[in-house]
Amino acid sequence: MIDTDLLYTQDYQVRAYEIDAQQRMTVPALSRLMQEAALQNVIQIGMSYWDLEAHHISWVLTRQQLQVQRLPMLNEPIRINTYPAGFLRAFALRDFWVETQDGEPLAHSASTWLLMDTRTRRMASPPDFVLAFNKRMPPRDQCLPRITGQVAKLEKADYQANYTVHWHDLDFNQHLNNTLYIQWMMDPVPSAVLAERQLAFLDIEYRAESKLADELQAEVQEMETDTYCHRILRPADGKVLANAYTRWQ
Structure with missing residues (x-):
């Protein structure tokens, strides 16, 4: 796993209300745990909603790609790792890795976030104290590939x-x-x-x-x-x- 002081790791156990009829964790439930890990990470590093509230800005997720090798089963212990992965113009990047406690890869996800002005609900430019974190970001070759291209668009609903x-x-x-x-x-x-x-x-x-x-x-x-x-x-x-x-x- 990546070596950075911004890394956050948390262990979880798949609970009954997080599974489907096949007793495997649902994708929405997995997404919620990743969001929880991201929240705890920004609290840990002092970049949470509450830290930014006085500046009238907040993080908003704009794009995410998730690749799943295997969905964990009921009661299975899992580990979620997440860390900030750099900036791309006005956007912040964040990576997630999900694995068993024995290190078997289960899923990984790259995500892109922007700062929203909570008064205007429009995009805000990252202030200097946010951009200062760039000096502590892991090298690009240790992060997931950046998200590129457009999402395929629906043309006619089935x-x-x-x-x-x-x-x-x-x-x-x-x-x-x-x-x-x-x-x-x-x-x-x-x-x-x-x-x-x-x-x-x-x-x-x-x-x-x-x-x-x-x-x-x-x-x-x-x-x-x-x-x-x-x-x-x-x-x-x-x-x-x-x-x-x-x-x-």
């Missing part, structure tokens, strides 16, 4: 589901928790795929926030066998809030 954003769906930025985008995007995938396949790759792009009481629609298009495009939109104004591409095995 499956869909409707949702309303409720209070318990919100995070502390007062918008729809980003792990629910993943869950709601995957819900309309045919049940045979969810039951008989495992997600191998997810590429998700977060384009806009959703707020309390929003009516949303999740759409899925089957591109090829075991390959899907996804999006979440707000029918009231036609705005696409997120796009995603998944591959199953």
Whole structure:
């Protein structure tokens, strides 16, 4: 594992409410644990929401790619490692590695984050005290490849589901928790795929926030066998809030 003083490592055990009917951890549950590890990491290094609150800025996830070798099973102990992986213009990069406690790789993920001005809800330029962390970032050859290219776009929905954003769906930025985008995007995938396949790759792009009481629609298009495009939109104004591409095995 990477050698950096910014590394955060936490052990977990897969719990009953985090599994599917096959007793394996769901991808949304895995995503939530990665988000928890990221939160604890920024608290540890003094870059959390509460540290930045006085500056009227907050971190917002904009893009994530997840590759899964194997989803852990009920009661299986796992370890999540995460660390800041540098800056790309106004964006911050973060990597995740998920493994068994014996070191077997389970999944890894590269992610891109921006600073949002909490007053205007627009992108903010990182201040100098944030950019100063660049001196402590690990070498590029020790990090995951940076995310490039565009997410494949859905053209015509084959499956869909409707949702309303409720209070318990919100995070502390007062918008729809980003792990629910993943869950709601995957819900309309045919049940045979969810039951008989495992997600191998997810590429998700977060384009806009959703707020309390929003009516949303999740759409899925089957591109090829075991390959899907996804999006979440707000029918009231036609705005696409997120796009995603998944591959199953």
